[in-house]
Amino acid sequence: MGRHFLQIPGPTNVPDRVLRAIAQPTIDHRGPEFARLASELLERLKGVFQTAGPVVVYPSSGTGAWEAALVNTLSPGDKVVAFETGHFSTLWCEMAARLGLVVDLVPGDWRHGADPDALAERLTPDVAAVMVVHNETSTGVRSRVPEIRAALDRAGHPALLLVDTISSLGSMDHRHDEWGVDVTVGCSQKGLMLPPGIGFNAVSDKALAHRGRLPRSYWDWEPIIEANRRGFYPYTPPTNLLYGLREALIMLEEEGLPAVFARHDRHAEATRRAVRAWGLEVLCADEREHSSSLTAVLMPEGHDADAVRRLILERYDMSLGTGLGRLAGRVFRIGHLGHFNDLMLAGTLSGVEMGLAAAGVPIKEGGTRAALAYLEGGR
Numbered sequence: 001m002g003r004h005f006l007q008i009p010g011p012t013n014v015p016d017r018v019l020r021a022i023a024q025p026t027i028d029h030r031g032p033e034f035a036r037l038a039s040e041l042l043e044r045l046k047g048v049f050q051t052a053g054p055v056v057v058y059p060s061s062g063t064g065a066w067e068a069a070l071v072n073t074l075s076p077g078d079k080v081v082a083f084e085t086g087h088f089s090t091l092w093c094e095m096a097a098r099l100g101l102v103v104d105l106v107p108g109d110w111r112h113g114a115d116p117d118a119l120a121e122r123l124t125p126d127v128a129a130v131m132v133v134h135n136e137t138s139t140g141v142r143s144r145v146p147e148i149r150a151a152l153d154r155a156g157h158p159a160l161l162l163v164d165t166i167s168s169l170g171s172m173d174h175r176h177d178e179w180g181v182d183v184t185v186g187c188s189q190k191g192l193m194l195p196p197g198i199g200f201n202a203v204s205d206k207a208l209a210h211r212g213r214l215p216r217s218y219w220d221w222e223p224i225i226e227a228n229r230r231g232f233y234p235y236t237p238p239t240n241l242l243y244g245l246r247e248a249l250i251m252l253e254e255e256g257l258p259a260v261f262a263r264h265d266r267h268a269e270a271t272r273r274a275v276r277a278w279g280l281e282v283l284c285a286d287e288r289e290h291s292s293s294l295t296a297v298l299m300p301e302g303h304d305a306d307a308v309r310r311l312i313l314e315r316y317d318m319s320l321g322t323g324l325g326r327l328a329g330r331v332f333r334i335g336h337l338g339h340f341n342d343l344m345l346a347g348t349l350s351g352v353e354m355g356l357a358a359a360g361v362p363i364k365e366g367g368t369r370a371a372l373a374y375l376e377g378g379r
């Protein structure tokens with residue numbers, strides 16, 4: 001009985017308002033009503049990306065939007081610099097290599113973000129693009145994108161800056177235009193509070209002018225942007241998800257992006273206080289780089305994170321994020337993003353605390369209380 005707690009770092013809880021918006025009759029995607037919807041949406045979307053430029057919307061998961069960013073801008077054999085910040089940066093690099101790009105990977109320990117100093121050393125003239133995962137969902141580490149931009153600017157290097165904001169968009173500040181990002185990759189099922197199924201590319205003028213020669217068809221921006229001018233798509237768009245997207249964007253506008261980001265910062269800080277009061281370690285190792293949308297918690301030696309997650313699911317009906325790749329079994333991840341408030345965090349942390357104790361993990365008492373004390377301290 002009661003509601004399931006979906007506290008993985010995406011897909012996230014979908015607000016009832018958004019579910020109701022989706023539950024409408026599907027309309028003709030070549031008719032005037034759709035054209036009005038799409039034209040309105042394409043303008044509204046610019047707000048969440050903080051851009052004045054076009055946002056391309058795909059019926060896809062985030063992985064599709066990754067591929068779109070690469071195949072639209074790059075040519076076979078192009079060199080890209082990427083950072084090993086965790087599981088998702090690794091997957092994006094593997095995709096780049098499969099597409100015929102040459103990846104210069106800056107190694108990492110999965111506890112830090114992309115290193116701007118390491119980038120400066122690798123900016124040889126043949127680098128065509130730099131790939132950064134803004135918020136590494138596998139580790140809860142935020143890369144400092146403005147510092148990556150500054151490293152490119154200091155070197156006067158023309159490489160394109162491609163940024164994955166899949167688990168930060170709509171939760172953590174990301175400024176596509178101001179930070180000089182060329183392609184921002186996003187998707188629907190995290191900060192935008194929608195079900196999975198929509199991928200995004202926000203595109204700079206520089207990226208639009210710099211068309212690569214990698215083969216592309218479905219992902220090609222050009223026919224989409226051309227059809228968008230009239231409010232249409234060159235294929236059948238995910239009409240009902242777009243109704244939901246409109247409602248979710250209105251909700252974010254009503255709250256205001258600065259308040260949305262502050263809410264996420266506050267819940268993340270409260271979560272870290274709980275983790276530390278339990279005597280456990282937050283995976284992110286740099287105070288400047290904490291994610292505000294999720295927290296990855298390191299398990300003490302000899303304790304399996306997945307066993308704790310299983311117990312919490314069975315006993316308290318709460319889903320937590322699993323450890324991915326080399327972190328399997330060593331961390332669990334608490335998602336505190338999207339449609340989320342103080343009492344949901346209180347319930348989430350209570351479930352984690354009870355689950356850790358029930359699983360026999362040695363923790364100190366008072367973690368949830370430490371988080372509540374921080375939340376009580378003000379909005």
Ligand SMILES: Cc1ncc(COP(=O)(O)O)c(C=O)c1O
Pocket residue numbers: 010061062063064088133135136137138164165166167187196
């Ligand atoms: C940072 C990041 N990039 C890419 C992806 C892949 O997105 P999808 O699973 O929607 O294809 C994810 C998925 O969680 C992610 O967190």
